[in-house]
């Protein structure tokens with residue numbers, strides 16, 4: 001058995017069966033109105049403020065925790081507060097420049113390991129990455145492997161913190177797919193909230209194989225009243 | 236191992252009907268997923284338009300499947316994947332065995348994959364001395380219990396947490412608990428060790444994009460990401476119907492699948508995988524093998540009615556909405572794929588002789604057609620298969636045109652004007668009743684009390700889609716005006 005032989009046989013079968021279908025296709029059309037695909041609805045423009053608000057709503061809807069800060073030093077402070085709160089000691093970090101510069105000043109606070117070996121990852125308390133894109137309409141983070149080694153850091157530790165620049169926010173899934181399609185990374189990961197399952201009596205359980213908590217520290221450097229958004233922000 | 240076969244459908248179904256606990260679980264499924272689905276599809280502006288787009292994309296793909304399939308394989312190989320072809324389950328299993336043997340792999344982790352169930356991969360590997368670990372919580376439970384999935388999205392829906400607790404106590408040695416969080420944590424702990432030492436990860440795929448050679452896996456737990464990131468070798472088994480032409484088409488399908496299946500706007504994780512490492516120190520497996528499987532699929536292309544089966548994106552919505560599935564559960568079907576979609580694809584996959592009873596396991600109520608995100612006309616397919624059985628055919632798609640036409644009229648009359656008209660009238664009546672109940676319910680919680688008997692039904696009726704006057708009636712008026 002050669003797989004080439006199988007390949008040819010499969011293609012042959014596809015073509016033969018499609019050809020056999022032709023006389024029926026004509027009949028079928030009469031009784032089935034062909035679904036005329038409606039055009040994609042036009043894309044609305046969103047202000048940065050609205051984008052952030054939408055992202056917040058949808059990210060919190062899936063259990064995410066959002067901090068909005070004005071710059072990198074503020075991001076480092078917010079990050080440190082979370083590290084203290086969850087008492088993280090072993091921290092896996094991705095190789096993204098933003099992660100490097102934000103965690104730079106915190107090196108004495110915990111053990112930060114970039115490119116962590118498996119043993120460290122499996123024992124770590126926290127993983128920190130950035131994200132190349134985020135989708136406001138679903139509260140989704142999008143990470144590309146060509147830009148950042150993110151696959152394990154965002155997955156194995158029990159908590160994931162993502163540093164996100166406001167300029168990477170888009171409203172829709174469609175916009176982000178358009179940005180990705182030219183040359184998709186070897187692995188593109190979409191993350192919407194914490195790992196979850198409903199496999200036992202449809203009861204929701206969080207953190208089954210991936211992180212049970214996901215934080216986003218959103219760095220938004222445009223004139224924006226952070227206090228408005230921070231109101232009602234829980235731990 | 237459950238000795239269930241399609242031939243025993245009647246007996247299995249009768250036994251299932253007597254199982255009160257099972258019916259409770261299934262009602263919970265119908266109500267929970269039905270309600271969630273409804274609120275999730277309300278977040279899309281034009282749900283109907285989206286379904287039409289999805290179907291049009293699938294129709295276009297299937298009409299030129301050879302072209303798109305070749306394009307996918309070429310682009311996946313360009314990106315570093317190795318593509319294999321399997322005509323049937325045996326060939327696919329042989330490829331798996333060969334790849335595992337060449338790598339001297341014994342520790343295999345598996346992500347939930349219905350197509351691997353279809354080819355009975357686990358049983359074949361076990362015969363060869365390789366015991367793969369299922370890592371999806373539901374699949375793992377089923378594997379520990381020595382059973383088969385009873386639902387394509389929530390495989391262990393038929394099991395209670397008490398049964399699962401007993402199972403974990405017996406097989407993993409934990410103290411008995413019926414705390415779902417504790418049970419879940421047990422799975423995390425035990426399976427992490429398996430992930431850490433696995434040589435090979437096996438997954439399926441939800442979509443495969445011809446344009447880029449990318450394939451996608453959707454999930455909530457993270458076990459698929461671990462399976463496809465940690466081991467040195469990743470093998471993906473993909474049915475040839477998973478192809479879609481363009482990367483941008485994902486916009487449509489990613490909106491439809493999670494909403495229809497679990498009522499989520501997106502599942503927690505989507506992994507889009509395109510080939511292998513681009514630099515030596517890159518993350519992830521060293522090699523990626525893609526096995527493209529036919530196993531009876533290309534045969535379904537031979538007729539537009541059967542061809543629809545290949546548009547299925549395995550969301551599970553038709554199972555959740557089906558009154559027959561709700562009454563008997565998945566195991567009674569005795570087939571790998573249960574429910575309405577199982578009743579139509581099983582006879583086509585395994586041969587009509589072996590699954591004669593399945594096309595009759597439906598009241599043709601049309602609920603499946605109503606919820607299907609790709610608008611597969613399952614009642615039409617069921618009638619098509621019934622006719623094939625009545626005519627004593629082995630191959631459901633090879634009928635002569637004249638007979639075909641006669642049947643067409645019959646099927647059309649049956650599945651549309653009579654059943655459909657009646658169906659919409661009933662649901663409109665029910666809607667009035669339920670709308671009233673809703674008002675009262677808001678005041679004193681009456682609707683919550685009404686929920687058990689009516690719940691399963693109302694949960695699946697999409698109130699806005701049943702217009703005060705049906706399209707059919709309006710259309711008729713329009714025609715008369717023109718006359």
Ligand code: SF4
Nearest residue numbers: 547548550551553607
């Ligand atoms: S037939 Fe339609 S509703 Fe049923 S699983 Fe397939 S896509 Fe979903």
